[in-house]
Each structure stands twice: as structure tokens, then as C-alpha cells.
Amino acid sequence: GQQVMQIPQYQHVQEGEDFTTYCNSSTTLSNIQWYKQRPGGHPVFLIQLVKSGEVKKQKRLTFQFGEAKKNSSLHITATQTTDVGTYFCAPNTGGFKTIFGAGTRLFVKA
Amino acid sequence: DSGVTQTPKHLITATGQRVTLRCSPRSGDLSVYWYQQSLDQGLQFLIQYYNGEERAKGNILERFSAQQFPDLHSELNLSSLELGDSALYFCASSVVREGTQYFGPGTRLLVL
Numbered sequence: 235g236q237q238v239m240q241i242p243q244y245q246h247v248q249e250g251e252d253f254t255t256y257c258n259s260s261t262t263l264s265n266i267q268w269y270k271q272r273p274g275g276h277p278v279f280l281i282q283l284v285k286s287g288e289v290k291k292q293k294r295l296t297f298q299f300g301e302a303k304k305n306s307s308l309h310i311t312a313t314q315t316t317d318v319g320t321y322f323c324a325p326n327t328g329g330f331k332t333i334f335g336a337g338t339r340l341f342v343k344a
Numbered sequence: 345d346s347g348v349t350q351t352p353k354h355l356i357t358a359t360g361q362r363v364t365l366r367c368s369p370r371s372g373d374l375s376v377y378w379y380q381q382s383l384d385q386g387l388q389f390l391i392q393y394y395n396g397e398e399r400a401k402g403n404i405l406e407r408f409s410a411q412q413f414p415d416l417h418s419e420l421n422l423s424s425l426e427l428g429d430s431a432l433y434f435c436a437s438s439v440v441r442e443g444t445q446y447f448g449p450g451t452r453l454l455v456l
Contacts, residue, residue: 277387277445279444332389
């Protein structure tokens with residue numbers, strides 16, 4: 235079955251530093267979604283990537299979909315304390331079953 | 345506010361008991377998903393319904409069952425509860441089967 239690996243599991247950064255989380259799938263994806271869960275909150279949809287090599291930006295967040303559509307990354311430039319939370323990838327292979335990555339928990343020190 | 349509602353918000357019960365968690369999806373959403381999140385853990389997919397029919401199963405225990413009703417709300421039934429079932433249970437909904445998922449606030453279950 236499909237295997238999803240998200241790394242790193244945790245990341246501690248100083249405010250102002252950059253942050254990147256990676257999501258790797260063992261199978262080719264039809265699309266991938268990214269979600270953010272603030273501490274004590276519920277996951278909130280950030281973005282969906284569909285096309286091979288796609289790059290999308292949301293202010294300081296940059297999302298990339300690999301050329302082979304098997305991996306993706308989320309990069310945050312100049313982190314702020316409001317970026318604290320867990321970032322999940324949710325790869326889709328075209329079936330109904332949804333598998334979320336284990337998530338990367340981001341800690342930002344002011 | 346995602347538009348997805350879940351009740352109750354908190355639930356404390358004893359081992360061996362049975363509980364029912366309820367989810368109302370966003371208006372117009374046909375898919376409902378259930379997830380379990382243990383403390384500081386990831387989201388474990390349990391089950392998905394689409395327009396009343398079960399569409400996908402994840403690592404859902406046999407003690408757990410779910411259904412989606414004609415009005416599209418869904419219920420997750422957990423029986424013979426064990427201490428390890430203590431977790432946050434999220435419901436999410438989407439318009440289509442692989443669409444953006446909108447999560448509810450979750451039900452925090454504590455089994456004592």
C-alpha cells in the first residue's frame with residue numbers, strides 16, 4: 235500500500251529563521267494537500283497541489299510538488315511565532331482512502 | 345469556523361462502555377471522514393462515507409463502527425472502550441471524494 239513519510243518530525247527554530255518540511259510518497263500522487271494544526275486546534279486546509287513541478291506561494295509560505303509527483307515540500311521564510319503548529323501533508327493517489335503524513339511540529343522561539 | 349460541527353466536545357467515560365460521537369458536515373458536503381488523534385500524534389484515518397455509503401476504511405478497530413445518515417450527518421460508535429481509546433476524534437467533510445477537507449473542532453474522549 236501507499237507509504238507516506240514526512241520529515242522532520244520536529245523542528246525548533248529561532249524567530250526569523252526559515253523552515254522546511256518534506257513529504258515523500260512511495261507511489262505517484264494525483265494531488266497533495268497541506269494542512270496546519272495550531273496547538274489545541276483542528277487541522278486547517280492550506281493548499282492543494284496538482285501539477286507536476288507546481289510551485290505555489292502564500293505570503294511567506296512556498297509549496298512545491300515534485301516533478302515525479304511523489305514528493306512535496308512546504309517552506310516558510312522568516313518564521314514568526316504565529317507559524318507555530320503541526321504541518322501535515324495529505325497525499326492522494328486517486329482512491330478514496332486518505333492518508334495523512336505524521337506531521338512536522340514547528341516550534342518558534344521568540 | 346469550518347462549518348463542521350461535532351458533539352459532544354468532551355466525553356469522559358469508563359472502560360467497557362460505549363459512546364457515540366456525532367458529526368454534521370458543512371452544508372452541501374457529501375463526504376465525511378473520521379480521524380483519531382492520540383496525544384501529540386498524527387491523524388489516523390478511520391473511515392470515510394460518501395453520500396451515505398462507506399467508501400474507504402483505515403485502521404478502524406472492529407469495536408468501532410460508523411454510519412452516515414440520509415441527512416448526511418454521521419455518527420461514530422465506539423464500544424468496549426479501553427484506556428488506549430482516549431484520544432481526540434475529528435470529523436471532516438468535503439464536497440467530493442478527494443476535495444479539501446474541512447475539519448470539525450473534535451471530540452476529546454477520555455476513558456478512565
